[in-house]
Amino acid sequence: MQRKIRIGMVGGGEGAFIGGVHRIALRLDGHYELVAGCFSSDFKNSKETGNKLGLSDERIYETYQEMAEKEFALSDGIDVVSIVTPNHLHVPIAKVFAEKGIHIICDKPLALTTEEASSLRDIIEKKKLIFALTHNYTGYPMVRHARSVIKKGDLGKIRVVQAEYPQDWLTTKAEDTGLKQAEWRTDPKRSGGGGCIGDIGTHAFNLVRFITGLELDELSADIHTFIKGRKLDDNAQIMLRFKGGAKGAIWSSQVAVGNENNLKIRVYGENGGLEWRQEDPNYLYFTKFGHPTQKITRGSSNTSKEAEDVTRIPPGHPEGYLEGFANIYSDVSKTLFAEINKKKYDKSNDCYPTVYDGVEGMKFIETILESSKNNSKWVQFN
Numbered sequence: 001m002q003r004k005i006r007i008g009m010v011g012g013g014e015g016a017f018i019g020g021v022h023r024i025a026l027r028l029d030g031h032y033e034l035v036a037g038c039f040s041s042d043f044k045n046s047k048e049t050g051n052k053l054g055l056s057d058e059r060i061y062e063t064y065q066e067m068a069e070k071e072f073a074l075s076d077g078i079d080v081v082s083i084v085t086p087n088h089l090h091v092p093i094a095k096v097f098a099e100k101g102i103h104i105i106c107d108k109p110l111a112l113t114t115e116e117a118s119s120l121r122d123i124i125e126k127k128k129l130i131f132a133l134t135h136n137y138t139g140y141p142m143v144r145h146a147r148s149v150i151k152k153g154d155l156g157k158i159r160v161v162q163a164e165y166p167q168d169w170l171t172t173k174a175e176d177t178g179l180k181q182a183e184w185r186t187d188p189k190r191s192g193g194g195g196c197i198g199d200i201g202t203h204a205f206n207l208v209r210f211i212t213g214l215e216l217d218e219l220s221a222d223i224h225t226f227i228k229g230r231k232l233d234d235n236a237q238i239m240l241r242f243k244g245g246a247k248g249a250i251w252s253s254q255v256a257v258g259n260e261n262n263l264k265i266r267v268y269g270e271n272g273g274l275e276w277r278q279e280d281p282n283y284l285y286f287t288k289f290g291h292p293t294q295k296i297t298r299g300s301s302n303t304s305k306e307a308e309d310v311t312r313i314p315p316g317h318p319e320g321y322l323e324g325f326a327n328i329y330s331d332v333s334k335t336l337f338a339e340i341n342k343k344k345y346d347k348s349n350d351c352y353p354t355v356y357d358g359v360e361g362m363k364f365i366e367t368i369l370e371s372s373k374n375n376s377k378w379v380q381f382n
Contacts, residue, residue: 004033005336007105008071008078010064010093011085013040013049017181018107019084022134023053025325026082031333035059036078038067064093072100079340080105080130080332086184087191087198088112091120094131098123103130103339105332109202109365110358112192117362121355130339132332133353133361135206137263139327140320141298142284144351145307146267146274147211149286155269158212161240161248163204163265166256170196170234173227186232194365195232197223200263201252201368202361206353207265208250209360214242216364216381221371226255238368241378281320306351328352 007026012019019039026032036059039049043062050060061067071077080103083093091111094104098120110133111117124131137143149155174182184190185199192198208214218241223233234255240248253259263278275285282298296302299315310327313319331352338345363381371379 002337002341005031005080005333005340006035006076006078007032007080007082008036008038008059008067009034009082009084010038010067011040011083011089012037013042013045015045015180016040016084019049021322021325022082022084022105022107024322026329028323028326029330029333031330031337035076036061036067036071038062038064065096068096068100068102072102077102079103080336083107088189091116094120095123098127098129101127101129103336105132105134105329106358107134108206108353108358109192109194109198109361110355111362114359114362114366117355117359121359124355130332130335131355132328133355133358134325134328135203135210135353135357136321136324136328137203137207137278138210138351138353139310139324139331140278140281141303141307141311142276142281142296143207143211144310145296145298145304146265146276146284147213147351148304148306149274150212150267150269154272154286154288155267155274156271157244158214158242158246158267158269160268161208161212161214161242161246161265162267163208163248163263164251165200165204165263166251166253166259167200167261168255168257168259170227170230170254171257173229175230186230188231191232192365193232193369195225195230196234196252196254197236197238197368198232198365200254201236201238201250202364203263204250204252204265205364206357206361207263208240208248209357210351210353211265212246212267214244214246214248217241217243218378218380219364219367219371220376220378221368222376223368223372236368236372278320282315282318 038061039046083106175186220239223236235253238250272288284296287293
């Protein structure tokens with residue numbers, strides 16, 4: 001019998017939102033067992049979190065360095081670590097575990113700079129490790145159906161891509177109110193050079209790349225900080241030129257009043273178009289030129305195998321954010337099981353974001369910053 005995958009977690013202590021999301025996701029399909037953790041730089045917080053989760057005291061660690069060292073030495077040590085800390089800690093933590101040969105699942109964005117992300121990529125390649133980046137929207141069934149529609153050529157050659165990700169939760173200076181999520185996301189020391197573009201703009205870009213497969217050639221960006229005294233951008237408008245001639249645009253904002261989490265994407269080709277919206281994720285709208293628009297429902301008989309493989313419940317029942325994370329964890333479990341049990345595995349079927357997507361995301365942020373600093377000059381993406 002296959003044993004469960006032993007997983008540890010760094011970050012996600014009491015008061016942190018994303019750690020709880022990851023813990024729900026890794027439990028949902030029963031592939032993982034959380035056995036160790038360093039949940040906070042505050043050891044009291046870490047102990048409280050670990051005790052509530054039922055971990056034994058000896059596997060609740062004071063530092064992530066201690067955790068990597070001791071888990072590596074155990075015969076039943078962790079197979080993979082989940083990193084759910086603020087951005088500036090992703091690479092330092094990942095490197096420590098990678099050097100021990102421990103596989104990694106990491107929240108996004110990957111790093112603070114492209115150079116930092118590339119240095120981690122080199123270690124992952126050298127150690128031949130599994131690395132997944134949790135761009136969770138790639139796990140939605142109808143996103144995967146959209147990807148399959150385009151791969152089959154149903155839209156023809158892609159002409160135009162429009163993506164947007166507006167929110168309104170930073171419309172006021174929330175970072176001054178004690179809101180932890182706002183504090184670190186608007187701090188360049190912990191988030192890097194990109195605020196809104198790093199937090200949600202990278203999601204929109206990753207979704208464009210995941211669904212269409214288009215490669216970015218160059219971009220022109222106008223980023224702005226509307227809230228006086230805020231250190232990072234809170235609004236961005238980006239024009240895109242793709243290799244092969246397709247054009248695109250991304251708008252991301254965290255000061256767009258009336259928007260909660262309104263991620264959406266529209267793709268138009270020679271023969272048809274499609275549209276998907278995260279706040280209504282169980283439907284994909286597909287239009288063949290000259291025909292009525294089809295509303296394709298998650299779980300229905302006309303969805304692709306790619307969508308069916310990550311669908312859990314019948315149509316008409318909401319399924320979305322948490323399941324998107326869980327689908328990435330489930331995807332990773334397949335290759336982890338093969339690794340643990342020394343079985344052959346066809347990695348060509350994998351479609352979860354990797355360290356390479358993380359490096360590309362950092363290039364995206366830095367290219368935007370360069371363009372915006374130079375009056376929205378078109379900058380080559382390379």
